Amino acid sequence: MKLDRLGDFSRTHRNGELRLSHAGQKVRLLGWCKRVRNLGSLVFLDLRDRWGLVQLVANETEVSPDLLEKLKAVRSEFVLGAEGLVSERESKNPNMPTGEIEVRLSDLKIFNTAQTPPIPVDDSPEANEDLRLKHRFLDLRRDSLQRNMILRSQAASLIRNYFQRNDFVEFETPILGKSTPEGARDYLVPSRVHPGEFYALPQSPQLYKQLLQVSGFERYIQICRCFRDEDLRADRQPEFTQVDVEMSFVRQEDVQAMIEGLMVELSALIGKTVVAPFPRLPYKDAMEWYGSDKPDLRCELKIQDVTSLFDKSEFGLFRAAADSQGKSRVRALFFPGEKAGAYSRKQLDELQEVAKQLGAGGLPYAKWGKEGFASSFKKFVDAEGEVAIKTRLGVSSEGLAIFAVGPDDQTSRVLGELRLRLAKALGLIDESKFAFLWVVDFPLLEWSEEDKRFVACHHPFTSPHPDDLELLETDPGKCRAVAYDIVLNGYEVGGGSIRIHDAETQSKMFRAIGIDEDEAKSKFGFLLSALAFGAPPHGGLALGLDRLVMLLCNCNNIREVIAFPKTAQARCLMTEAPSPVDPKQLRELKIQADRS
């Protein structure tokens, strides 16, 4: 097919903006053909651009036979230029914004043809994700991804504007950095100039932003790509974007207030009203009530301790917990409602399967439904006992209670997960809500069975809680950190801390996690040295931009807000990265590939 040249053809309007008020105007439009409807001597064509759709029409009594033939030759996704008169439609379409008008063609340019797309370019039904990723450039033409990418751009712009307004300085820190111990696996980049030596891509610009505080910039912001060579999830990509923030002379509350202001504005971007300050929940309470360090507060149900109800019970499993002096506890969740009370044997079995996979022995339950009281441990519960359970759990009518027994870390895991699943299945989550909260007072350190030492929960630059300083040397596992996560609808969308700003505390911290003086010097010498030259008290946080935008877009997968994401196996199906390289490149780098 002979193509037209763009020449000096340019658009006078955007397709989606034409209205009845434009009637009578001669317009020039650009875009892609969404669909042709050929009625013989009357032909319609929907023309799509970034701003919307408009219907073009040609009628054999009005246009030349050549133009009509040309129009009939157009196929889906051809790239077109159209010239014509905006006219009121004979038959209007109330379902589209431009549905009152159409453009009566006087000229048509075909700038390019297109093969039949391997995936549908409209929104339903959605093609398999591997096909979508392979032809991502087509996938990105779809309305939903166009919307997501545009919202992402708006969010990034809002964020820059917000921090600019608040006197932050935007920085760019090195991508080629130094590999440090602790934390995630690094992506490494070989140095050609220094054979056998490697740069590491940043897991986060943590140390740079702290050093910029030492330099006196006081307020730092960077929207930066970070890299972690760990396995992927629906909300985790090997490269992701962080909104990195750091401030001098601040307390935890100052950082939180600054971020809350931003969240209010970001929420408003999609028409959600949220009220600051957000709830603050100590880590301990989050685990106790919600079984999670990132609870979804769109559902208000709380885990309850019911151990003491069973201190005289015949039910050995629960009785043992009551006798264990806190080593083991019986904890329960009650889901109110008819639907919960009517949970079937089969559904309960499925829940039990989930509980077992999470490490529980089984899933004791009690339910109150149309047939009255039923329970997996009913034979151990008399009428009085049932009343006691109902009173403790706050059961007023129908519903389902599930129980977990064992050490806290296990019962939290089980009940935390089942809380989410059941709340979702039972419609107990208010989907319209944007539920922010801060989880605070995280432990500073946790024991690593693998490494046989304490490791930092957050990172090794996190300040110990001032009240717990002594514990760092006497009982490190009990020491709290001045660290805080911001959680939205059950997703951790950011985390930060007040940092250690003096060399002595920093050395103490390194000691606590088993990094000796020599190692500390060789790995973090620059930091220790900087802290010794008048580092101000400082702290900050980093937001996961991808997750945040994912939630703004009402998606449950981070790939929907990343233009060119990778698969769960960390491949790009479009470019087929990663790939073997030319042996010559390896020789230059003095690297041998071992593909065994």
Added chain:
RNA sequence: GGGGUUGUAGCUCAGAUUGGUUAGAGUGCCGGCCUGUCACGCCGGAGGUCGCGGGUUCGAGCCCCGUCAGCCCCGCCA
């Protein structure tokens, strides 16, 4: 590293009870007809390595073993 799940026409899927003739549907695509369509309609047509390899069987889309790929989860992610 482990567990679960999916893979059949360009795309989305069906293919049951028990392994049995020529593997179907919708949509898309190609051709014809059609002056008010907008998920256009009507008529006709083309289109299949049932992911790949091996095995069991007289016979495998279906059963078995292996393998590859997508997705979800655990571990991992300071």
